[in-house]
Amino acid sequence: MSGNIQLLSDTLAAARAEGRSALIAYLPAGFPTVxxxxxxxxxxxxxxxxxxxxxxPHSDPVLDGPVIQTADDIALRGGVKIADVLRTxxxxxxxxxxxxxxxxxWNPIDRYGIARFTAELAEAGGAxxxxxxxxxxxxxxxxxxxxxxxxxxxxxxxxxxxDARLAEITAAGSGFVYAASxxxxxxxxxxxxxxxxxxxxxxxxxxxxxxxxxxxVSNAEQAAEVAQFADGVIVGSAFVKRLLASDGDxxxxxxxxxxxxxxxxxxxxxxx
Amino acid sequence: MSSDFFLPDxxxxxxxxxxxxxxxxxxxxxxxLVAAVDEVAAEYExxxxxxxxxxELDDLLVNxxxxxxxxxxxxxxxxxxxxxxxxxxxxxxxxxxxxxxxNVLGQALLxxxxxxxxxxxxxxxxxxxxxxxxxxxxxxxxxxxxxxEIDTKRQALNxxxxxxxxxxxxxxKSGSRTLKDAINEAFRDWVANVDHTHYLFGTVAGxxxxxxxxxxxxRVIGVEARRQILQRAGRLPDAAVACxxxxxxxxxxxxxxxPDTGVRLIGCEPAGxxxxxGEHAATLTAGEPGIxxxxxxxxxxxxxxxxTEPYSISAGLDYPGIGPExxxxxxxxxxxxxxxxxxxxxxxxxxxxxxxxIIPAIESAHALAGALEVGRELGPDGLIVVNLSGRxxxxxxxxxxxxxxxxxxxxVEADTDTAGAEIEGDAK
Numbered sequence: 001m002s003g004n005i006q007l008l009s010d011t012l013a014a015a016r017a018e019g020r021s022a023l024i025a026y027l028p029a030g031f032p033t034v035x036x037x038x039x040x041x042x043x044x045x046x047x048x049x050x051x052x053x054x055x056x057p058h059s060d061p062v063l064d065g066p067v068i069q070t071a072d073d074i075a076l077r078g079g080v081k082i083a084d085v086l087r088t089x090x091x092x093x094x095x096x097x098x099x100x101x102x103x104x105x106w107n108p109i110d111r112y113g114i115a116r117f118t119a120e121l122a123e124a125g126g127a128x129x130x131x132x133x134x135x136x137x138x139x140x141x142x143x144x145x146x147x148x149x150x151x152x153x154x155x156x157x158x159x160x161x162x163d164a165r166l167a168e169i170t171a172a173g174s175g176f177v178y179a180a181s182x183x184x185x186x187x188x189x190x191x192x193x194x195x196x197x198x199x200x201x202x203x204x205x206x207x208x209x210x211x212x213x214x215x216x217v218s219n220a221e222q223a224a225e226v227a228q229f230a231d232g233v234i235v236g237s238a239f240v241k242r243l244l245a246s247d248g249d250x251x252x253x254x255x256x257x258x259x260x261x262x263x264x265x266x267x268x269x270x271x272x
Numbered sequence: 273m274s275s276d277f278f279l280p281d282x283x284x285x286x287x288x289x290x291x292x293x294x295x296x297x298x299x300x301x302x303x304x305l306v307a308a309v310d311e312v313a314a315e316y317e318x319x320x321x322x323x324x325x326x327x328e329l330d331d332l333l334v335n336x337x338x339x340x341x342x343x344x345x346x347x348x349x350x351x352x353x354x355x356x357x358x359x360x361x362x363x364x365x366x367x368x369x370x371x372x373x374x375n376v377l378g379q380a381l382l383x384x385x386x387x388x389x390x391x392x393x394x395x396x397x398x399x400x401x402x403x404x405x406x407x408x409x410x411x412x413x414x415x416x417x418x419x420x421e422i423d424t425k426r427q428a429l430n431x432x433x434x435x436x437x438x439x440x441x442x443x444x445k446s447g448s449r450t451l452k453d454a455i456n457e458a459f460r461d462w463v464a465n466v467d468h469t470h471y472l473f474g475t476v477a478g479x480x481x482x483x484x485x486x487x488x489x490x491r492v493i494g495v496e497a498r499r500q501i502l503q504r505a506g507r508l509p510d511a512a513v514a515c516x517x518x519x520x521x522x523x524x525x526x527x528x529x530x531p532d533t534g535v536r537l538i539g540c541e542p543a544g545x546x547x548x549x550g551e552h553a554a555t556l557t558a559g560e561p562g563i564x565x566x567x568x569x570x571x572x573x574x575x576x577x578x579x580t581e582p583y584s585i586s587a588g589l590d591y592p593g594i595g596p597e598x599x600x601x602x603x604x605x606x607x608x609x610x611x612x613x614x615x616x617x618x619x620x621x622x623x624x625x626x627x628x629x630i631i632p633a634i635e636s637a638h639a640l641a642g643a644l645e646v647g648r649e650l651g652p653d654g655l656i657v658v659n660l661s662g663r664x665x666x667x668x669x670x671x672x673x674x675x676x677x678x679x680x681x682x683x684v685e686a687d688t689d690t691a692g693a694e695i696e697g698d699a700k
Contacts, residue, residue, distance in 0.1 A: 058577075058578065059447065059578040059579040059580075060447065060452065060453075060456055060564065060579050061456075062302075062456050062459045062460065062565075063302055063460075063463070065460070069446055073446075076578065081576060082576050106300060106563055107562050107563045107564065107571070107573070107577040107579075108576055108577035108578070109577070110562060110563055110577060111560075111562055111573060111575065111576060111577030112576060112577060132302050132303075133300055133301060133302050133563075134300065135299060135300065135301060135303070135306065137290070137299075138298060138299075138300060155303070156302065156303050156304075157303055158302070158303045158304035158306075159304075160303075160304055160306070160307040160308070160466065161303055161306070161307070162307065165306065165307075169303070180303070180304060183304055183463060183464055183465075183466060183467070184304075184460075184463055184464035185460045185463060185464065
């Protein structure tokens with residue numbers, strides 16, 4: 001069975017055809033529970049997200065700020081396994097027909113086995129993977145397997161990436177390019193860095209792939225700002241915060257993330 | 273190179289240009305750090321070729337650190353080591369009290385060459401943090417040290433030393449609240465502040481070029497020891513023994529002996545409460561290949577690639593990873609690695625203190641315990657060099673509790689912040 005890279009590309013193209021950015025939501029699997037995480041993914045789709053990234057919780061989330069660290073801790077203490085991550089992808093996709101990716105640090109895949117993970121992710125209906133600590137030079141084996149299974153390999157680019165390096169990365173990537181809006185870890189910010197627009201411009205000069213912007217975006221106003229220049233707006237910590245704030249009341253948490261997705265979906269449609 | 277003390281690997285066979293020692297090493301880092309790590313690598317290559325860099329570092333190593341460090345024979349201690357002759361390479365006598373200063377001064381010079389004004393570092397036992405804070409005071413650099421919250425308590429003296437030197441010490445409360453979590457937090461800081469900040473990494477792990485660069489700065493330990501033992505004993509040792517956490521003092525001692533195939537290179541890992549209990553930090557003995565903190569090496573992890581929490585009585589060895597060159601030496605058979613329990617290390621700490629008047633760091637005591645074993649295996653003709661990587665002042669609180677050295681009142685007071693006291697409190 002082939003993965004859903006085409007569905008991912010079609011979804012991004014459809015948003016573009018509507019003259020707007022796509023809304024991409026990030027939620028860690030197993031948070032607040034495995035079933036709660038699945039419901040949260042469905043709720044953000046229901047609220048208006050076009051694409052969902054399911055995080056594979058890690059013991060050492062070096063690129064995440066305190067909000068996602070807390071969620072990963074809760075998920076791992078709850079005993080989340082890679083099988084649960086794959087089930088989350090499967091159920092979120094099956095219930096909505098929309099593209100679902102996995103975002104993960106590299107060691108869990110390295111340990112689980114590249115062949116096994118790509119086969120199982122494709123079988124679950126996944127569209128691809130975002131691998132923020134797998135540099136392009138180390139990615140050949142992964143890309144071979146991902147390509148064989150119809151999975152996108154989404155690389156992250158940063159404001160510090162030089163132009164030659166951007167070209168190298170985008171030539172190897174597929175699906176879309178994840179442009180980090182600022183130099184830092186995940187977490188909500190007061191404002192989106194001015195570096196983001198420049199990075200998107202420099203990235204687009206190297207590739208026809210859609211370029212989506214993440215890190216720091218948390219509200220409709222910021223989403224609208226980023227939508228002026230990016231093909232997609234990626235929001236993570238703001239969703240996790242809503243679930244954390246509901247303090248164990250899952251229904252309230254789901255209502256919170258659904259409402260936030262709705263606000264952000266309006267934001268990405270506000271292009272001046 | 274005319275330098276006497278900055279002695280980078282003359283062979284240059286490992287690592288490869290991509291930073292691989294055989295199957296281990298590499299550069300598994302987020303894109304945001306690629307430019308900065310490449311800058312460190314490029315600047316280090318330039319520095320290696322610059323006689324002025326070597327001259328300045330040599331001057332510091334002699335006139336600030338106090339190199340060369342002594343090689344001390346310890347016959348009363350060696351009576352317990354099967355009668356083998358045992359010599360200690362006295363890195364504890366360096367300024368700041370450990371081997372860490374060798375690497376720190378090199379990277380501090382590099383920081384200045386790169387025009388960066390701020391330094392961050394991780395620390396476990398506080399030795400690397402103290403050395404880094406010292407170099408930052410000397411060079412006028414801003415300094416932030418990340419230290420696991422558990423370690424700030426068990427190494428409180430070093431926290432005070434770092435603050436006295438003008439550094440900011442941040443207690444890291446995430447994860448196991450030890451060295452690995454301090455490194456995680458330092459990486460998070462670096463990603464956000466990389467334009468003006470150098471991450472002065474303290475061991476031979478991390479992404480390329482750190483494993484090779486940090487090794488080169490410590491290589492002087494083995495070069496001196498090799499020369500000294502030839503002078504003193506008239507021959508090469510049967511074994512060079514060192515403790516391994518991340519592995520910097522061990523690689524520093526081992527490296528000059530690599531071509532001497534008759535010299536066994538023996539690394540002593542922390543077995544904590546015993547490998548079988550699961551409460552240990554013996555990465556090469558019990559770990560599996562994986563990726564942690566930017567390179568591929570052996571890692572303590574579960575079957576799904578989650579890093580498992582390490583344990584050691586020694587804050588400096590309490591780490592679930594290991595430098596990639598040690599993984600390479602293990603797999604090639606050139607290095608031997610054995611595990612030493614908390615108890616064996618503490619007994620060796622007391623033995624050296626009471627037979628030779630030298631109080632070692634608990635980290636180094638793991639190497640001493642290993643040397644006692646190796647000496648008994650070798651017998652009276654044996655000749656061993658042990659790296660005494662640090663002094664034990666920082667560990668006096670841990671040792672006093674372990675051996676019951678406090679007067680009763682002091683012991684009661686000292687116990688009030690332990691988990692045991694909390695449980696008692698709950699029961700009331």
